[in-house]
Amino acid sequence: MLKLDRKKEERRDIQINVLSQDGQPIPRAKITITGRENITTLTNVNGKVPVNLPLGNYTILISAPKYKQLQSTFEVKTNTTEVYFKLEPEKVNIIVETLNFTPVGINVSLASITTNNTLTVKPGENVSLPVDAYQVLVNAPKNYECSASPPIVNALNGTTNVNVKITCKLIVTRATSISYVIGFLEKKMIQNVKMNMSVDKTLEKLPSINMLNSSKLDLDFQQRNKILVIEFFYTQCTGCKYLVPALRNLSRLPGVTVVSLTVSPVDTQAVLERYVKENNITWIVARDEENLFYKLNVTVFPTVVVISDGKILYRGAGAREELEQMNNTLPSIGGLPSLQNVPLGSLLRPETLIFLGMFLIMTWLMIGEKNEKSDSEEDSIYNNTVTFPDFGSSLHSPDFQTIEE
Structure with missing residues (x-):
């Protein structure tokens, strides 16, 4: 076998x-x-x-x-x-967005709970990360308080898409009072009008504006429990430039938002960016695309309006410093009093303005040949300052009182 x-x-x-x-x-x-x-x-x-x-x-x-x-x-x-x-790791898509507005300087990061790795993300950014649990860390800029919802992204349960919403609010401080802001502006403006008029009498609601960085700013939100200062100007306005230091000081105060809106169609994005750089503007500058100046009957530039909690509380017209400079450069003829001796309330009446206009024309004609250079400078000052307004019936109401000095 x-x-x-x-x-x-x-x-x-x-x-x-x-x-x-x-x-x-x-x-x-x-x-x-x-x-x-x-x-x-x-x-x-x-x-x-x-x-x-x-x-x-x-x-x-x-x-x-x-x-x-x-x-x-x-x-x-x-x-x-x-x-x-x-x-290969599973991925989760996380979208970080702000609900009302995006404060300048906000910092958002996602920290892995298991690895302690941290990734900084920008509001509006969509990031794809390995499946994990992430804590949403929000570093708010000064004077702001921000929170995230949800505060922790848990993608370990099979979730593939998560929206994280960031909500920010200004920390209200009473260190800056409305009376202080108005009192400060009264020293800088020629005509001062204290008011107590509801915004909805003139506007349904303060609009959002397009800032130079292409993001939006909700003006209505900025005046809630805060103080909103709006300057109406244009870049070739001589008097407006006299207000720059004052507005810069106001913009530094807690609880105060300063916005300068140009009314000129020739003030393009490039023109405004150059204006901001040349004048060291530290606050928000934008175009008045919603024609707020027209709705508020603004006819003088610069005009400054103070709004808080749905109320228009103050309106100032004309830069006082420009008037003082003009007064210092105009000659005294025939013993006529200087502009400094004329009460501002009387100065802004129509009959006074007509006389003042005729007086200036005669003055320049008389001294034109002797002071050609000086005339040229005075022409520039006079032409760049729009005639002071006839405050229409919309402002002649029990809602305001005029302050004359």
Whole structure:
């Protein structure tokens, strides 16, 4: 009788390594091997698992939390000792957006709770991150308080898209009072009008404006529990430039927002950007695209309006410093009194303005040949200052009182 010897099946001890894309071991990854033998097992804390398999071809299926499932093949040869597999992370899309407005200088970051890695994101940005739990950190600029909803993004439950909404509000401080702001402006303007008129008498609501950086500013929001100072100007207005230092000081006060709106159609984006740079403007400058100056019956430039909590509380017209400069440069003729001796309330009456206009014309004609250079400068001052307004019936009401000095 012949006895047949069966060749012993060749097997190998091999080690399977499961890693992340950056080479970090993935513990407790589930491994299912199918082929000449079928095995199901888990990787250890080092992302490794030893198996003993016959020589041959196998299919492997690997799954782990926070990673995409991987299906691949491998071959066990006589010289095979280790095989490596890398898993791609699952991703979550996170969109960070602000609900009402975006304060300048706000900083938003997402901090991984498991790895402590932090990523800074911009409001409006869509970022794709590995599935994880992230804490939303909001660093608000001075005088603002901001919060995130949700404060923690938990993408471990299979969520693939998350919207994070940032809400900011100004921290109201009473260090700056309305009376202080108005009192400060009364010293800078020629005509001062205290008022107590509801915004909705003239406007349905203060609009949002387009700032030079293309973002929007909600003027209505800026006057709630705060003080909103709006200057109506144009870049070629001489008197408006006299107000720049005053507006800069106001813009530094807590709880005060200063906005300068140009009414001139020739003040383009480039012109305004140059104006801001040349005059070191530190507050918001924009175009009056909503024609607020017309709705508020503004006819003098500069005009400054103070609004708070739905009330128009003050309106000032004309730069006092420009008037003083003009008075210092005009000659005294025939013993006529200087402009400084004329009460401002009388100066702004129509009959006084007519006389003043005739007086200036005669003065310049008489001294034109002797002081040609001086005349040229006075022409520039006079032409760049719009005639003071006839405050219409919309402002002649019990809602205001005129202050004359």
